[in-house]
Amino acid sequence: MRTYFIFERIKFIIWVILALWVTSCIDKFSFTSEDPQRFLNVEGYITTIPKAHQIRLSRVEKFGPEFIGLGRPVNLANVLIKDDLGRVENLVEIGSGYYSTSSDFAAVVGRSYNLEIQLLDGRRYISLKEKVAPVPEIDSVTYHATRTVTTDRLNDEIGVQVMAHFQDPPEQENYYFWNLLESDFVLVTEPELYHLPPDHPTCPKCPAPKPCCSRCFHKDIPKPTNIITLTDTEFNGIYLRRGIAYVIDDGLRFKETYRLDVQHLSISAETHHFLKLIDQQLSLTGSVFDPPPANIRGNMISLDNNEELVLGQFFVSDERFLRIYIKRDQLEFRQSPQTTVPDDCRDFLQQANFPMPFLSVDPPSDWHPGN
Known part of the structure; x- marks a missing residue:
């Protein structure tokens, strides 16, 4: 019995020594949180x-x-x-x-x-x-459906490419920027196909057609939000047919009519360069071949400290406002199958948490798709 207690005591002392040795080998790490x-x-x-x-x-x-x-x-x-x-x-x-x-x-x-x-x-x-440099007038605008192969072998990306036709002024450096504005489209739904929710207390998933409404006018930010800017260095003085906008077909945007608003702008060489760098940063895929993120310096400077980094770019443009009505029956193909929304279009927008609200079931006062 005595031998047992002696052994246990020796073991206890060894554990104490090991614990003291381990803790004595830990260096303190001082951390100071810096203000951003x-x-x-x-x-x-x-x-x-x-x-x-x-x-x-x-x-x-x-x-x-x-x-x-x-x-x-x-x-x-x-x-x-x-x-x-x-x-x-x-x-x-x-x-x-x-x-x-x-x-x-x-x-x-x-x-x-x-x-x-x-x-x-x-x-x-x-x-x-x-x-402010002058921007040439746009003679006409056309559009067509496009299909792009994606990594999903079963589903191609469908979209609409918008083309502008205009004369680039000869013997003059021109820089262009096409800015996509908040736009509108007709959201088409199928309220007659509505079913009660699965947690309904008396009749879960039962058919319950709604009397209204199948057509709402909805605001939209065109996607993708690419920056489309161009210099005429390689085609000075040529008549151009140029893509100025691309909008992805998400199954809802082109079920009837989509009204796309675009600014046709002249910009300076410095603004063109700034926008190209911004577009490059936005298009990074996260691969090892991407350049590292950079602080893109614009044309703003501090009058008190010339070493201070100021972000952003103030620019001036000659503008031509473009409004294009993209009609369903004039597209060669669309996203298939078309998205079915079995609900009142007003209720669907609220439940889906759309980032932009619908206008109403009545068209805007300046809605003129026939023009």
């Missing part, structure tokens, strides 16, 4: 069409090599636009970091403009001057 870097981000442009142009100011935070989180709005700033003749347009804050010109403000072809910002704490920022 915050950068001013400027988004906005003005065109030659009179309207309330908007500039957005935000702060983005950076931890390590990549930005995370959403930009926080910058409020109570003094924002103005100046031209090369000394004329000044003071912008009014309309909320959430957005600042607006007057409703009749428009840029003028041949004039140069810059954006000036003074924050509430007194820091000042200015953009490099941007000159």
